Amino acid sequence: MNAAQWVKMLDLAPHPEGGYFRRTSTSGRTFRRDDGATRPLMTAIYYLLTADRPLGKLHRNQSDIIHFFHSGDPIVYWLLFPDGRLERHLLGPDPLVGHRLQLTVPGGIWKASVLEAGDHGLISEAVAPGFDPVDREMADAGLIERLFPAHWPQLSYLVGRGGS
Structure with missing residues (x-):
């Protein structure tokens, strides 16, 4: 299947970070955070x-997220930790060449995803506690450049400044 077929079959809509999505599950049980x-x-x-739509822009969520690869071409995940560590992971279909089938990103870690080549990459994400838009922070170019100047050349295009 190609990207257009997946969008139609799964009834996906444009995602605010980039790419396409559809919520598939919301637990009926709830969790009360420390802030109430x-x-x-x-x-x-x-x-x-x-x-x-190859870019999921740099952002961070308060909740932990597990990403599960399903189909298509590999997706590069960039993770930026508060201590300045920058990691690159490849989510894809072939563990024999170093692809990961799933990736866990703890809450509070900056992340971005990029389809560098090919037609599409399809994943699922499980978020716990469940996702709420107020828990997502989109990266501000000035803040990221100031806090992580050594990584700015690699990260600039992930926040929508300095590239595509």
Whole structure:
């Protein structure tokens, strides 16, 4: 299947970070955070990066997220930790060449995803506690450049400044 077929079959819509998505599950059970906010115990989505929407922009979530690879071409994940460590992971179909079938990103870690080649990469994400848009922070170019100057040349295009 190609990207357009996945978008139609799974009824995906454009995602604010880039790519396409659809929420597939929301737990009926809830979790009360230390700040009093209530979230579902878990949520899940399909997430698709395509040749025309290849970038999931740099952002961080308060919740932990597990990414599960399903189909298509490998997706590069960039993880930026508070201590300045930058990691690159490849989510894809072939563990024999170093692809990962799943990747866990702890809450509070900056992350971005990129389809560097090919037609599409399809994954699912499980978020616990469940996702709420107020728990997501999109990266500010000035802040990332100031806090992580050594990584800025690699990261600039992931926040929408200095590249595509």
